[in-house]
Amino acid sequence: MAAQLHPVFDESQFALLVGHSKAVMVGMSVLRSAAAFAARLSPLKSGNNAVNLLTRTIPRTDKVAVRWGHGKKMFIVRPSDFYDRRFLNLLQYYILLTGIPVAVLITCVNIFIGEAELAETPEDYEPEHWEYYKHPITRWIARNMYDSPVKDYEKMMAAIQIEKEKADMRLTQLEVRRHMRQKGDGPWFQVPTLNKELIDNSYKSSPDN
Amino acid sequence: MPGDHDMGAYPEPPRQTPAVDKQTALPNPELILSKLFYYSVDLPVTTFRDAIDNIRSRNKLVYYHQKFRRVPDLTDCQEGDYVCYYEAEMQWRRDYKVDQEIVKVIQERLKACQQREGNSYQQNCAKEIQQFNEVTKNYLSRYGDLGAYANGRKCLMKQKERMMAAQAQSA
Numbered sequence: 001m002a003a004q005l006h007p008v009f010d011e012s013q014f015a016l017l018v019g020h021s022k023a024v025m026v027g028m029s030v031l032r033s034a035a036a037f038a039a040r041l042s043p044l045k046s047g048n049n050a051v052n053l054l055t056r057t058i059p060r061t062d063k064v065a066v067r068w069g070h071g072k073k074m075f076i077v078r079p080s081d082f083y084d085r086r087f088l089n090l091l092q093y094y095i096l097l098t099g100i101p102v103a104v105l106i107t108c109v110n111i112f113i114g115e116a117e118l119a120e121t122p123e124d125y126e127p128e129h130w131e132y133y134k135h136p137i138t139r140w141i142a143r144n145m146y147d148s149p150v151k152d153y154e155k156m157m158a159a160i161q162i163e164k165e166k167a168d169m170r171l172t173q174l175e176v177r178r179h180m181r182q183k184g185d186g187p188w189f190q191v192p193t194l195n196k197e198l199i200d201n202s203y204k205s206s207p208d209n
Numbered sequence: 210m211p212g213d214h215d216m217g218a219y220p221e222p223p224r225q226t227p228a229v230d231k232q233t234a235l236p237n238p239e240l241i242l243s244k245l246f247y248y249s250v251d252l253p254v255t256t257f258r259d260a261i262d263n264i265r266s267r268n269k270l271v272y273y274h275q276k277f278r279r280v281p282d283l284t285d286c287q288e289g290d291y292v293c294y295y296e297a298e299m300q301w302r303r304d305y306k307v308d309q310e311i312v313k314v315i316q317e318r319l320k321a322c323q324q325r326e327g328n329s330y331q332q333n334c335a336k337e338i339q340q341f342n343e344v345t346k347n348y349l350s351r352y353g354d355l356g357a358y359a360n361g362r363k364c365l366m367k368q369k370e371r372m373m374a375a376q377a378q379s380a
Contacts, residue, residue: 114265116272127273134272153299157292164291 109136219321277303283361301361308348315344 113136121127129148130139180186280300286293319341322334350371355363
């Protein structure tokens with residue numbers, strides 16, 4: 001089948017070439033023979049017609065619409081996620097900015113210093129108030145930032161004592177006030193008046209002055 | 210790893226594993242698996258822990274158990290002596306915490322016993338069960354429904370109610 005078609009093809013092309021110049025003829029004939037050769041190799045393929053064998057462009061494999069796999073790049077229309085991604089990036093950045101140093105610090109403290117061990121209180125030794133805690137960071141906070149629990153206790157008791165005295169004073173004041181009002185004599189219910197000797201009695205002796 | 214638990218507090222029953230009596234020439238898969246586990250998991254973890262302990266042992270810290278002095282109770286305070294009330298209240302709160310920890314210890318013992326005995330825990334752990342029941346009954350009768358705002362006064366009033374109920378029952 002292929003061998004039969006071939007001589008027919010050649011002769012018709014040769015007949016057409018009669019009207020052209022020799023050089024062009026030679027070039028054209030080379031190309032045409034190449035096309036004929038390709039057509040001869042696989043004549044049944046759809047793209048190997050004489051018409052489009054020379055003038056077709058090379059197909060690009062990534063822009064061809066193949067059915068499955070990493071194929072043609074699509075621009076999928078979506079709402080913008082720029083703001084969301086920016087927010088999450090910033091969140092991550094600011095959390096890790098102090099988060100990582102804190103984590104590193106805590107890890108180093110746990111590895112290099114380590115937690116305390118329970119021991120019997122030695123005789124006639126009063127441990128400091130921070131020596132009652134286990135973790136080194138808790139101990140540090142108790143030593144440098146907090147007051148000792150004894151001091152807190154005493155502060156509370158002092159506050160209670162002051163309030164108690166204030167309350168007692170208020171109660172006694174009410175009691176005294178009650179007594180003074182009842183009896184009628186008492187310095188709180190005495191209104192200060194002027195001196196008796198200052199009264200000018202001279203005009204009072206003669207009624208029609 | 211930290212040391213094993215106190216063998217006196219949680220005694221294990223004597224082992225009843227029979228002596229190995231190998232009758233086949235095939236290798237023992239249990240032995241293979243246990244060796245595999247040992248070399249892949251146990252040994253690296255133990256060496257890591259030993260390394261960390263080595264580093265830690267240079268700065269050894271100690272902590273002590275704080276013992277508080279006993280102060281007069283709420284019933285021993287004069288009326289209106291708020292400082293005495295405060296000290297009694299603080300002591301009551303410390304005792305409340307201590308009682309909570311006691312209940313937790315008894316619970317731990319019961320849980321450990323149940324885990325050890327498996328399906329026959331009800332008869333083998335009778336002592337632990339009885340102890341647990343007694344302790345929780347006492348705890349509930351003393352601190353039972355006091356709630357989150359419990360204080361020494363409310364507990365004292367609850368005790369008064371209990372005593373009144375006991376007296377009404379016995380009379």
